[in-house]
Amino acid sequence: MSADQTIDHDSWNYSPAKLPRQSKITLGRIHGVLPYDGVRNPGFRSASSHRVWLTYRTIANDFQPKSGIAESAAEAAVAHELLLSPLLYDLQFQPLKVYLRPGDRKGPSYTHDLLATFMDGRRSLIFVRNSDSLQKPRTWRDIEAIKAATSPSAADNIKIVDAGRYSRQRRENLFRLHEAIQSPEPEVDDMVLWTARNYRSLWLMRDLFPLLDLPQKTVFKSCYRLIARGALRANLDHVIAEWSRIEVAS
Known part of the structure; x- marks a missing residue:
């Protein structure tokens, strides 16, 4: 041609x-x-x-x-x-x-x-x-x-x-959750989970940031690991970020 x-x-x-x-x-x-x-x-x-x-x-x-x-x-x-x-x-x-x-x-x-x-x-x-x-x-x-x-x-x-x-966002969230558990910090996770359980007004992830004497990014990563473990719940079909609705799993 x-x-x-x-x-x-x-x-x-x-x-x-x-x-x-x-x-x-x-x-x-x-x-x-x-x-x-x-x-x-x-x-x-x-x-x-x-x-x-x-x-x-x-x-x-x-x-x-x-x-x-x-x-x-x-x-x-x-x-x-x-x-x-x-x-x-x-x-x-x-x-x-x-x-x-x-x-x-x-x-x-x-x-x-x-x-x-x-x-x-x-x-x-x-x-x-x-x-x-x-x-x-x-x-x-x-x-x-x-x-x-x-x-x-x-x-x-x-x-x-x-x-x-598996929506596109759910696929992305599962990838990020899997990435998060590759860097475990059990002591940090225990602190974040204890705070979440004892804070009655918990609604958004960002509500935890001022309650912990830890860098915001550390709390953020911990929330990802806790969601991956099933200790915290979030909607995996939505973007998981500081404005995300989270709750402690029963």
Whole structure:
């Protein structure tokens, strides 16, 4: 195609330009971080979906940082929500590949999104899909085929998660809450929580700032950790800031 025949996608042709498929991004070794160990690398470049690379800590790895790759922003939000739970023992990304035709390893296959292992030994495979897809009978037929192809020994159950439950702000808040618990300060958190419990007029996060002989940013970070722990409650679908409504969990 000559230069004068080239379609200019910026001036008049507003449809997205079809670009060649790019290679997957492969992380090299990171000092002090356990490598990604999923059976599939979903980290290829995409113009239509949001891949998320993250590091996380679990009891299973003695809280040593480990690399994870989520295939969508909603999948990452589910992972962050699980990582906030004190009941979680381990979390794996892209943990298991199953073949939908028994014995046919060249036929259609599916790789599970997440595998959560809890402190009591329960294991749950997590299937994350958007709301529109979950309204379609074909999706549920696919889910039944995936369940049938998955060995009962792989997990105790398969949980279906509607990505529509995770608004953009909720995803952002879960990310920030997960970041906050990476820098624990238990003594500060005890002081902030004690103050919150004993201040009868508590309404906004900023109400706590003048009550504590601590820098405002220290109290702010502590509130994030306390919300992550479930000791304080806030609306995760709204921005969590100093003007946010908070309350002590019962």
